[in-house]
Amino acid sequence: MKIRRPTQAGSFYAGTTESLTRQIEDCFTHSLGPGEKPILQGGPRNIVGLICPHAGYAYSGPIAAHSYHRLASDGKPDIIVIFGPNHTGQGCGLAATKGAWRTPLGDVSVDEDAVDRIVRKSDVIDIDESAHAYEHSIEVQLPFLQYLYSSSFTFVPISFLMQDFESSREVGQTVAEVLEGRDVLIIASTDMTHYEPHEIAQKKDKKALSALERLDEREFHSTIESECITACGYGPVAALVSAVKLLGARKSQILCYRTSGDITGDYAAVVGYVAVAFTR
Numbered sequence: 001m002k003i004r005r006p007t008q009a010g011s012f013y014a015g016t017t018e019s020l021t022r023q024i025e026d027c028f029t030h031s032l033g034p035g036e037k038p039i040l041q042g043g044p045r046n047i048v049g050l051i052c053p054h055a056g057y058a059y060s061g062p063i064a065a066h067s068y069h070r071l072a073s074d075g076k077p078d079i080i081v082i083f084g085p086n087h088t089g090q091g092c093g094l095a096a097t098k099g100a101w102r103t104p105l106g107d108v109s110v111d112e113d114a115v116d117r118i119v120r121k122s123d124v125i126d127i128d129e130s131a132h133a134y135e136h137s138i139e140v141q142l143p144f145l146q147y148l149y150s151s152s153f154t155f156v157p158i159s160f161l162m163q164d165f166e167s168s169r170e171v172g173q174t175v176a177e178v179l180e181g182r183d184v185l186i187i188a189s190t191d192m193t194h195y196e197p198h199e200i201a202q203k204k205d206k207k208a209l210s211a212l213e214r215l216d217e218r219e220f221h222s223t224i225e226s227e228c229i230t231a232c233g234y235g236p237v238a239a240l241v242s243a244v245k246l247l248g249a250r251k252s253q254i255l256c257y258r259t260s261g262d263i264t265g266d267y268a269a270v271v272g273y274v275a276v277a278f279t280r
Contacts, residue, residue: 001109002099004129008136009104012056013143020104023057024065024147032258033062034069040148043075045183049244049252049278051212051237052144054084054137054189055271059260066255066275067187068144076149077185079111079156081175081243083236084137084189086161091131093162094124094171101139101157105146111154114179118156122174124167131159137189137233163235165221172217172242184247188240190233192272198261204229205257205272212276213252217241231272240278249278 014020028037050067053060086095096115100107119125132138138157145153158171175186192208193201204227211219217238224234231237255275261267 003107004097004099004101004132006103006139007134008139012136012140015104017104020143021147023061024143027057027061027065028069030062030065032262033065038069038072038148040072041075043073045075045077046279047071047074047185047277048247048249048280049186049188049240051188051190051240051274051276052141053191053273054140055191055273059263060191060273063256063258063273063275064144067277068148070255070277072148076153078183079114079154079179080145081156081158081184081186082138082141082189083158083160083186083239084135085163085233085236086131086135086159087137087232088134089161090133091128091159091161092126094126094167095128095131095159096125097127097129097132097157101142103143103146105143106151108142108146108151109154111156114156117178118174121178122170124170125158125174131161132157135159141187141189160233160235165218165238168221168235168238169217169242172239173246176243176246180247186240186243188233188236190231190237192229192231192274194230194232194271195269198259198267198270201259201270201272205274209254209257209274212237212241213254215241215245215249215252244278248280250280252276252278
């Protein structure tokens with residue numbers, strides 16, 4: 001089996017098993033995090049979607065921890081799909097991959113049958129390893145999931161270089177149709193406004209997040225464009241909302257919104273981070 005080796009270990013997150021485990025636990029217990037380590041429960045499995053940020057754990061980890069803390073109380077899904085933006089510009093516009101992904105916490109297998117079925121049904125998704133080779137937005141989600149479930153889960157990674165609304169919606173609908181009947185969780189990886197003053201970032205991001213509270217992916221996408229919001233994963237988010245509605249989601253909840261200024265104390269040019277849960 002082909003192994004995708006980690007490109008962010010020792011950079012975006014700690015590079016050894018012990019230090020990474022401690023770092024994740026620190027994210028959960030951080031003053032801006034949930035405030036406690038998660039306890040994995042059987043749960044009702046009502047969560048069908050999560051939004052998580054993907055900056056270095058020192059910056060966005062406590063905010064991401066809100067999503068994963070909520071997930072821990074909801075039980076373990078059968079399959080996890082992770083949508084992430086392509087920051088590197090490498091590879092095709094919408095790309096899945098196969099094999100396994102390695103982090104300091106172990107190897108996680110891609111559900112290759114699900115990937116094959118999604119690619120066959122879709123007119124826009126291809127299998128392209130190069131799109132994932134150096135991209136961090138999906139990779140940084142895996143250690144949090146491994147902290148909860150060890151490596152005993154499978155996932156489907158889809159990278160978005162192309163983020164227009166129609167393509168994003170098609171990806172979401174395709175994933176929902178292919179995985180209908182399975183206990184699926186979809187994660188969209190995004191950061192919000194980049195490098196604007198804290199108050200401006202908050203004001204802009206709030207407009208986009210209000211559309212998510214109404215489960216309106218079209219309004220979210222159009223608000224990103226009309227307000228010039230520099231969210232990097234707006235396509236993945238639109239795809240997620242399209243998918244989770246077909247999978248039974250009826251409400252969303254903003255679990256936490258912060259900016260990098262809340263972490264560093266520098267509010268002059270911040271990045272916005274949000275954790276959102278979509279539930280049946």
